[in-house]
Amino acid sequence: VSDNLGNKISTKGRYTRSDEVQSYLDATEKGDFRSLAKLLTWIERNGPEKSLSYKQLAAPPQVTFRVGITGPPGAGKSTLIGELIQQLRGRGLKVGVLAVDPSSPFSKGAILGDRIRYSEHFNDDGVFIRSVGTRGSLGGLSASSYLMLRAFDCAKFDIVLIETVGVGQTELEIINVADFVSVVLVPESGDSIQAMKAGLTEIADLFIVNKSDRPGAEGLKNELRATLELGENRKPVEIVSTIATQKNGIDELCEALLKAQKSFEPKSRLLPDRLKSEAKALLRWVVEDQIEAQLATIQDSASFVQKVTEFSRVISK
């Protein structure tokens, strides 16, 4: 006897691996963060095929409003998120955070240094924080984060924050997972121009001008306003000023996010375009892993032809 994952099920009812995953899911729905943590690790290791065989991950019974927070390195995103967590907790909200760290091309692991900045919340049982590396993915955002955020949905948070580092074009992928995109900028020369070039002004729902006591803050806001007016945006885009290190402007930022949450349509998650981009990210993940594994054994022209031909045939079926 085996279940849909191919795991053998003991007829004596002993717990098998797949039962264990189901027990994590059940406990996650009851708010158990330790189970959520175990579930996320399992998802990262097992990938889309196995993960989506669980009803709750394939079609989450509820969805939580996801706020993307992106911007260039050094814009103060981590400090800002730390303060934001405190504000949201003060209002009695349960907060989930997924921090997507750019992987080092060498270690292939996540850069966790920044995370220390909001470690003060690690002992708060209303806050759950998880880091995930990008695994050198082409799209920037790790494909596993799509699945992990489905698990976050199961945990019934009031709000989920997704932190990504804006490097090149990769930050644009945030729009595929977040329901609302906030872009953090600082008044340094050229910051707004970089944002425009990178296409951030087209995906942003909100701009946060952090370190707004520095010279150039007004200039940056004016530039942003001018760009937004030119862009014929599909929606109004707010600009909020903050000084995260002084807890300045966090209240206003929090209000803006909660206002956006009220008009969030859970159905938007199920729009074909969004499902398609999620599917694309998941399949690329599986494929890249498989390609790496298959090609490792190429030694000469004959094995090259054999591998490419075989794999092409498999894929094209």
Place this chain on the structure above:
Amino acid sequence: VSDNLGNKISTKGRYTRSDEVQSYLDATEKGDFRSLAKLLTWIERNGPEKSLSYKQLAAPPQVTFRVGITGPPGAGKSTLIGELIQQLRGRGLKVGVLAVDPSSPFSKGAILGDRIRYSEHFNDDGVFIRSVGTRGSLGGLSASSYLMLRAFDCAKFDIVLIETVGVGQTELEIINVADFVSVVLVPESGDSIQAMKAGLTEIADLFIVNKSDRPGAEGLKNELRATLELGENRKPVEIVSTIATQKNGIDELCEALLKAQKSFEPKSRLLPDRLKSEAKALLRWVVEDQIEAQLATIQDSASFVQKVTEFSRVISK
């Protein structure tokens, strides 16, 4: 009765599609450019699995020295290549050119405007020029160009030039197809810095400072020299000054390329690392096409789960 491509072979010996491809290959080896052109179109449409079923494409009986010529838009690459063709023709050499054009994200076709600049060679029977779009490939260089260059090998040119436009990180892929990489820069502010950022100084075998009569040319050369000294390059890197519009410095450039050609090791094409990167590019091409096709029908959560699960299963086998 069917051949290795699954095409039915008439027992009466009538030409079938696969015989036709074989006849293009045979004629290409005899130097027939019309057949080469037809072969390239066939390769682009049919992909790696079918292409590599032909002995000549799977393991070219000979390889031709390939010179990559890359650089930012506006550096004068096309003019330079036009002059270079003339020089090489003057020395009696048969020249093949593959121009990789960045595709417009809208038309998905190649931007051919620039090509007009070396159209004067279209009637020369010692020159063959082909453009290929990037098809919005993730890696920048179209995967089909890897296969097309295998067909170029069959045509027994004396030298093959590959033109790519340096945009972001994409130009680095040139090192996977070219045996020798030339980087064209112009003395405009920041050009050398951009080149360093983009990692060009690490892959270049030769720098061409074009428009070298403009102010800043000496400065650019000094910067390049300083960077190259710092970089502990694995090989000596020459710097050549040209003014392509005035046919200035082309002779020196030509000499540098022919000198490099003499020390070219055909075996380097068969190094496992090079075959692996080619295999990766080819498989990504097949996969991306297949993913697009598979995902087009996703309409709701159920079809999302079905498609991702099915395709993951196929790939992981």
